[in-house]
Amino acid sequence: MNANPFRLNTKILKDCKIYSMLFRAARKRHVSFHTPGHKKGKWDITELSFSDNLSAPRGVLKRAQEEIAAILGANASFILTDGSTSGVLSMLYAARESGVRSIALSNQSHKSALNGCKLLGLEVLPENSPNADAVFLTSPDYYGNIPDLPAIAKACRESGKLLLIDGAHGGHLHFEKGIYAGTYADLWVDGVHKSLPAYTQGAVVSARTAELSEKLAEGVDIFRTTSPSYPIMASVEYAVKFPRNERLEAEVMRLFSEYPESLSFGGDWTKVCFKIGKRAFEVEKMLEADGIFAEFCDGKNVVFYLSPATTKKQFRVLKKTLKKYLPYAEKTVQPTPAPLFFEKTGATEWVEIAAAEGRICAKPCGLFPPCTPLLLCGEKITREKIRLLQTADNLFGVKEGKLCVYQTNEENE
Numbered sequence: 271m272n273a274n275p276f277r278l279n280t281k282i283l284k285d286c287k288i289y290s291m292l293f294r295a296a297r298k299r300h301v302s303f304h305t306p307g308h309k310k311g312k313w314d315i316t317e318l319s320f321s322d323n324l325s326a327p328r329g330v331l332k333r334a335q336e337e338i339a340a341i342l343g344a345n346a347s348f349i350l351t352d353g354s355t356s357g358v359l360s361m362l363y364a365a366r367e368s369g370v371r372s373i374a375l376s377n378q379s380h381k382s383a384l385n386g387c388k389l390l391g392l393e394v395l396p397e398n399s400p401n402a403d404a405v406f407l408t409s410p411d412y413y414g415n416i417p418d419l420p421a422i423a424k425a426c427r428e429s430g431k432l433l434l435i436d437g438a439h440g441g442h443l444h445f446e447k448g449i450y451a452g453t454y455a456d457l458w459v460d461g462v463h464k465s466l467p468a469y470t471q472g473a474v475v476s477a478r479t480a481e482l483s484e485k486l487a488e489g490v491d492i493f494r495t496t497s498p499s500y501p502i503m504a505s506v507e508y509a510v511k512f513p514r515n516e517r518l519e520a521e522v523m524r525l526f527s528e529y530p531e532s533l534s535f536g537g538d539w540t541k542v543c544f545k546i547g548k549r550a551f552e553v554e555k556m557l558e559a560d561g562i563f564a565e566f567c568d569g570k571n572v573v574f575y576l577s578p579a580t581t582k583k584q585f586r587v588l589k590k591t592l593k594k595y596l597p598y599a600e601k602t603v604q605p606t607p608a609p610l611f612f613e614k615t616g617a618t619e620w621v622e623i624a625a626a627e628g629r630i631c632a633k634p635c636g637l638f639p640p641c642t643p644l645l646l647c648g649e650k651i652t653r654e655k656i657r658l659l660q661t662a663d664n665l666f667g668v669k670e671g672k673l674c675v676y677q678t679n680e681e682n683e
């Protein structure tokens with residue numbers, strides 16, 4: 271059996287506890303009468319005498335998690351194989367167990383944050399709300415924007431509020447302490463699979479103090495699968511230990527300075543946001559016909575995601591692509607207004623997207639990805655947002671082409 275079937279960097283592998291365990295096991299006879307049912311188990315195994323158990327780790331997984339925590343500067347870190355979603359839910363649970371009842375949620379929040387609050391009975395307040403018990407930020411956001419973390423963390427410390435950061439897009443930022451979620455947050459998620467070389471769904475959730483770590487462990491125990499994938503766990507450890515790619519970072523920064531009007535840089539070098547304007551979906555289609563797949567298009571911007579594992583060849587393709595499609599870009603691209611929070615309850619109904627203009631949204635919905643609401647509950651639906659929903663390929667919060675809105679009878683106005 272090939273000792274390195276995934277063609278991983280052998281220098282990094284030497285330091286990876288979980289892959290080493292899998293490689294050792296793969297060299298031995300292994301007749302599988304255990305799960306998973308494909309019975310090909312050598313890499314994709316289950317909890318066996320030698321492979322430890324993520325729910326109560328004592329061996330290789332415990333050591334891997336401790337080393338990850340040391341790299342991320344956490345009191346404790348937990349490997350997740352169910353995406354940042356389970357990390358967001360777990361940290362909201364830990365916050366609630368610490369006495370948090372209301373939370374100021376950035377309006378860039380992923381739907382898992384809204385769902386978590388709903389599930390845990392946490393009151394959602396608009397971002398910047400002074401009355402909230404805790405603050406929940408997304409950093410970086412889908413476009414690579416990083417909020418003023420030092421100032422927000424200081425304000426939270428001074429007012430005794432917990433700071434939770436959803437770093438689903440910032441797993442690679444632990445190299446840059448000044449903009450890394452873990453430098454500022456009490457609880458934070460690193461969505462390792464999005465910007466580091468881990469398999470899809472690999473993530474980590476961490477806590478700053480021993481007290482929060484205990485509560486977070488309870489949350490993780492509730493929201494994480496009891497059948498974590500060993501290949502994903504191994505890839506998470508590998509990804510966190512993957513080295514910084516300074517050469518690539520410097521080249522990307524040069525690219526940002528070459529196209530200052532067409533590319534927006536929000537602080538995170540891995541998100542190359544190409545501001546196109548009206549023809550963005552058209553450009554996305556042409557790119558795909560050419561075999562080039564961006565992370566997402568929001569109807570105005572085509573956003574390319576890089577990682578420290580992006581190859582020189584891939585980067586050359588990006589440079590050529592930007593040059594080729596520059597003539598399609600408008601001079602000024604107005605941002606789509608952020609979704610707005612309003613208090614509203616009442617009877618709801620589903621209406622065709624085209625007929626929803628002027629109605630009040632009753633269920634958060636938006637483009638997928640990035641899976642951040644374009645419309646929030648209580649928000650008046652505008653023509654611009656309808657156009658975006660109608661043009662996008664993939665949506666969430668929509669049922670059979672219909673949006674959930676409040677009924678318009680007077681009681682509900």
Ligand SMILES: Cc1ncc(COP(=O)(O)O)c(C=O)c1O
Binds near residue numbers: 641
């Ligand atoms: C900001 C943010 N948070 C959380 C998530 C959920 O991550 P996952 O898909 O890994 O569960 C996403 C996914 O797109 C996201 O963009």
